[in-house]
Amino acid sequence: MTAAAENPYASPSVRWLTLLSICVATFLMPMSMSAVNVALPAIAEDLNADAVLVSWIPTMNLLGAIALQLPAGRIADMIGRKKVFLSGLLLFTLSSLAIAMVEHIGWLLLMRLLQGIAGAMIFGTGMAIVSQVFAEHGRGMALGLTSTSVYLGLTCGPPIGGWLTEWWDWHAVFLAPLPLAIVCALLVWINVRETERQKDERLDWIGSLLFIAASSLFFVGLSELPDWKGGLLGVIGLALLGLFIYQQEHSPYPLIRLRRMVKNLVFFRSIQASFLMYAANYPLQFLLSLYLQYIRELSPAEAGQLMLLQAMMMALLAPVAGRLSDRMEPRIPATLGCILFGTGFMILALLDQDSGLGQVMLALLVMGTGFGLFSSPNNNGALSVVPTERLSIASSLLNISRTLGNMLGMAVVVFLFNMFIGNAQLTSDQFPALMNLLEFAFWICCGYCLLAAWRSWSRGTVHQQG
Known part of the structure; x- marks a missing residue:
């Protein structure tokens, strides 16, 4: 952007209102996602869906997000980040309204696909806007607060999903975020300044x-x-x-300049670490929801409240970790976070049908600490070495690494369901097979975390790159 276009963000109040508008959106999407995970057993019963189709409910969201992530980021750099961001909010709102009327699992999966596309448009521009606005005013802290909004969404999602499912029905889970979507659209419309259009670029x-x-x-x-x-x-x-x-x-006019990206060691290995950590993180709530509700017979609300622990630790630590990454090498807290997150999966892998809930709580606290230390420093390190005019595509690449990781994590889980359970309904006869599946999946996720720690530490130093 030109100097004239940057002037609107010289005022601290404008910067913080801009950050608030982005944070509302980045709160909204994970809140919807995590709330749906808790409602899965109720959806399966109401729509008569087998285990494999149930596993596709969170997976279709990922499919839409991954397929449109790169084009969305490129279009945002070309025509303006604000336009793409608001279009994503509109698509999310319309698809959520449509879900309230579906009566067949096929239509639900289609709407989840559209919600994934909306997420690609929102997340592909959100971090880029924040990174540009706060480029010279504590970017790490601002990105940390953005991450906090994500984790607050994850925090609120499970109990909201559980309460709505118990007190109303699962359709309400998709309708509840819509008032926030309207508020977010108004905040973005008023406070975010459109980026300059790149007339010499083509999609x-x-x-x-x-x-x-x-x-x-x-x-x-x-x-x-x-x-x-x-x-x-x-x-x-x-x-x-x-x-x-x-x-x-x-x-x-390539979507990504692959050779330039690979040569940028800090950025390339940051997205590798992000890919591996999200491959471990995304299946966690889905798997724990099944364990707590089927094996331990907790209600949706009780399961959602227990899963608050991880997201609460993430929300508390993300701004602190982001601020630390402004003052020290981002790879230090990020790598420690990877190791702690893997330790939590080791604890979960030792669960059995008679394990106490204290073991689950301990694992979630450790994992929340680990992911809180990882996310903000990793994003800050990656975006610190990217030119301003390429921030949207860089933000999209970070988000595509996250979504690719989510995709890999859920695809492996769907594969495990095919191998261990197949198309059978999840009844008590299938519980031993479900426990074997959970143990296998948790050890795989632990391996992802250890690989992420290696890539995170080997990225090099941001200050030397800068």
Whole structure:
């Protein structure tokens, strides 16, 4: 942006109102997501959905987010971040209203796909706006507060989802966020200044379509394994991904400049660490919701309240960790966070049908501390080495690493459901198989965290890069 365009953010009040408007949106999306996870058993019963279809409810949201993440970020850099951000809020609102009227699992999955697309538009621009506004005014702290809003959404989502499911029904889970969506749209409309349009840039439509097809086919194929059709779709998706990478190297207006990204060691390894940590984090609430409600027979509200612990620790630590990353190398708190998060999965992997809830609480406290230390410093380190005019695409790449991690984590879980349980309903006869699935999944997630710690520490130093 030009100096004239930056002037509106010289006032602290304008900066903080801008941050507030972004935080409302980044609170809204995870609140909706985590509330749905608690409502899954009620949705399964009402719509007569088997275990595999139930696992697709959070997964379809990821599919929409991953497929549109790169095009959304590129379009935001071209036509303006505010336009894309508000369009995402509108799509989220309309799809949530539509879910209130569905009576078949297929329509619900379609609306979740649209909500994922809306999330790509919101998250692909939100961090970029915050990073630009606070570039010279404590960016790490501002990103930490943005992360806090995410974790507050995660904190409020489970109990809200549980209460609404018990006192009304699961449809209310999708309607509850809509008043906040309206408030957020008004705040963004009033306080966020539109970025300057890049008239000499074009959207790479071929690259966009290739990426959408590659990510969708690979994701669907991975989730359908070990069926041979799933393997075939996965191979086709990988082949299209290779074609996408080749096409990006020869496109005059690429979605991402791959060689430049790989050479930027701090940024590239930051998104690798993000990918691995979110692969571990995203399935956690889904898996714990099943354990607490099916194995331990907790109500949706009770399960949601217990899962508050992790998100509360995240919310408390994220701003502090962000501020620390302004003063020390971001890789220090981020790497420690990866190790602690993996330790929490080790504790969960030792659960059995008779384990006390104290073991679950301990694991959630450790994991909340770990992820709170990781997220803000990792984002701050990555965005600190990116030019202002590329912040939207950099923000999208960070979010695509998060969404790809979410996608991998849930795809592996869907695969495990196919292997351990199949299309059977989750009844007491299936509980031993469910426990085996949970243990296997928790150890896999622990491995993700250890790999993330390695990539986080090896990224190098931000201050030398700057």
